[in-house]
Amino acid sequence: MRKIILCDTRKIAPFNEPARELRVVNKPLWLYQRDALAPYCSMEFEVSSLSQAPADNQETLVYRDNLYFDRAFIDAFVSEARASGRARQVAFAPDDLAIVHHALPLQSGIRRQGDVYVADMWYYPHGVADSAEPLVISTEAKEIGYYHVPTYMANESGEMVYYVPLRPFLSIESWVHVFMANSPFGIFSWGARMERDVENWRVKGRVFLRSLLERKQFLSNSLLVRTGKRCQIDPSAIIQGPTYIGDNVTIGPGVVVGNCIIGNNVNIMQGCQVMLSVVGDGCYLPFRAALFMTTLMENSMVAQNACLQLCVVGRNSFVGAGCTFTDFNLLPKPIRTMHEGRLQPTGLTVLGGCVGHNCRVGADFTIYPGRTIESDTILVRAEKRSVVDKNIGYEESDHHHLLDGDLYKQMYPRD
Numbered sequence: 001m002r003k004i005i006l007c008d009t010r011k012i013a014p015f016n017e018p019a020r021e022l023r024v025v026n027k028p029l030w031l032y033q034r035d036a037l038a039p040y041c042s043m044e045f046e047v048s049s050l051s052q053a054p055a056d057n058q059e060t061l062v063y064r065d066n067l068y069f070d071r072a073f074i075d076a077f078v079s080e081a082r083a084s085g086r087a088r089q090v091a092f093a094p095d096d097l098a099i100v101h102h103a104l105p106l107q108s109g110i111r112r113q114g115d116v117y118v119a120d121m122w123y124y125p126h127g128v129a130d131s132a133e134p135l136v137i138s139t140e141a142k143e144i145g146y147y148h149v150p151t152y153m154a155n156e157s158g159e160m161v162y163y164v165p166l167r168p169f170l171s172i173e174s175w176v177h178v179f180m181a182n183s184p185f186g187i188f189s190w191g192a193r194m195e196r197d198v199e200n201w202r203v204k205g206r207v208f209l210r211s212l213l214e215r216k217q218f219l220s221n222s223l224l225v226r227t228g229k230r231c232q233i234d235p236s237a238i239i240q241g242p243t244y245i246g247d248n249v250t251i252g253p254g255v256v257v258g259n260c261i262i263g264n265n266v267n268i269m270q271g272c273q274v275m276l277s278v279v280g281d282g283c284y285l286p287f288r289a290a291l292f293m294t295t296l297m298e299n300s301m302v303a304q305n306a307c308l309q310l311c312v313v314g315r316n317s318f319v320g321a322g323c324t325f326t327d328f329n330l331l332p333k334p335i336r337t338m339h340e341g342r343l344q345p346t347g348l349t350v351l352g353g354c355v356g357h358n359c360r361v362g363a364d365f366t367i368y369p370g371r372t373i374e375s376d377t378i379l380v381r382a383e384k385r386s387v388v389d390k391n392i393g394y395e396e397s398d399h400h401h402l403l404d405g406d407l408y409k410q411m412y413p414r415d
Helices: 029-037 071-084 097-103 175-198 201-214 406-411
Strands: 002-006 043-047 060-064 067-069 088-092 111-113 116-124 133-136 141-148 159-165 169-171 225-227 238-240 243-245 256-258 273-275 290-292 307-309 336-339 342-345
Touching (some): 029 067, 029 071, 067 116, 067 175, 071 088, 071 116, 071 133, 097 141, 097 169, 097 175, 116 169, 141 175, 159 175, 175 201, 243 256
Parallel strands (some): 002 043, 088 133, 238 256, 256 273, 273 290
Antiparallel strands (some): 067 169, 111 116
16 A cells, blocks of 8 residues: 655744654654555555545555544554445544543644544545545544542542543644643553553553563562663652663663663663653653653753743753743633634643744743743843743844854843
8 A cells, every 4th residue: 555645844843843753652654654554555645635536446545644543543443444345534533532632732633523533544445536435443432541649730539630542543733732632632641541451451461570580679570660771760769650761871870760761871860850741853851850651852952950841842942950840720721722823722721832843942930831832942041031922033132142143142241
């Protein structure tokens, strides 16, 4: 089968590049898509519209390149579409909780058509056709709470929950979708599938026996914590799975890692807390940095005592010591973020902020929920600006002033 890729050139703020180039679960989205489709597709074409697709009778899969999906979703869609023998378009039921609650806000790619939601993915058994019937695929969403909080932050039971899909699917059109693809639809989905597999008594027995053999806690054995080559992990570090650790990783004393993806050539120094997060290749976390449900793209650094919760940081960026990304509105107002030129609700009760590529954020900033810092921006803390309460664009970068020395003289006057 061949695949035809519809190129989406829209740039995702604040990264200022198309979704296909952004990292999802420590891979560029285009590479993640290619790996998921590898068992089915042997050739590909990139086009800007379906009218440019080759006119022949070859079995074809068509999809837009800003879509996030994994192997479990593709297996279900392709197998059911092939079994039908007809042209089909991917669709979702109106009561699919993962789609309705988490995939629909801030996007237009998943849209209502009749009694279902449809998206830009099609299967054609005999070449591209003019029409295709909707094929409903269940994401098999599970309600999963990730911590217990006071009721004013969540529902009446005090549980903050996501509807985690075992077959994730998203249309990435906002930085919030990058967060969703990495955390609830990425790390959480991976963990939920592993929990399902462990319900099998044979799998549970293997994990238990491996724990006894290695003399490790149940969640820390090598079946649940996969470690690459040439890693240095201090014996006092606590690592719980499901966690994947790449090659050439250094993890210092007192570090706590829980349910994470750690890329290659990563250095996590003593006392860091990294939970439900994706740390990209080449990242550096000095002592006592804390990440919770946060994504760091490649070659970024979060300095000591910084705290990032439910955030996304682009590649080659620096977050200074003591920075705090808040994730909850003190006033009872829904969290909104800028999308298509206006503030729109994110559909989330708790959400951090987003830093673009090649940014430098100075020490001791406080960033309010849902705020963004555009790529190539430098922020220097000053007495009159220690809180980021609005989106910061490139035009407001401090390097414009630092180049002529005005800001430097203002901040560091001579005696």
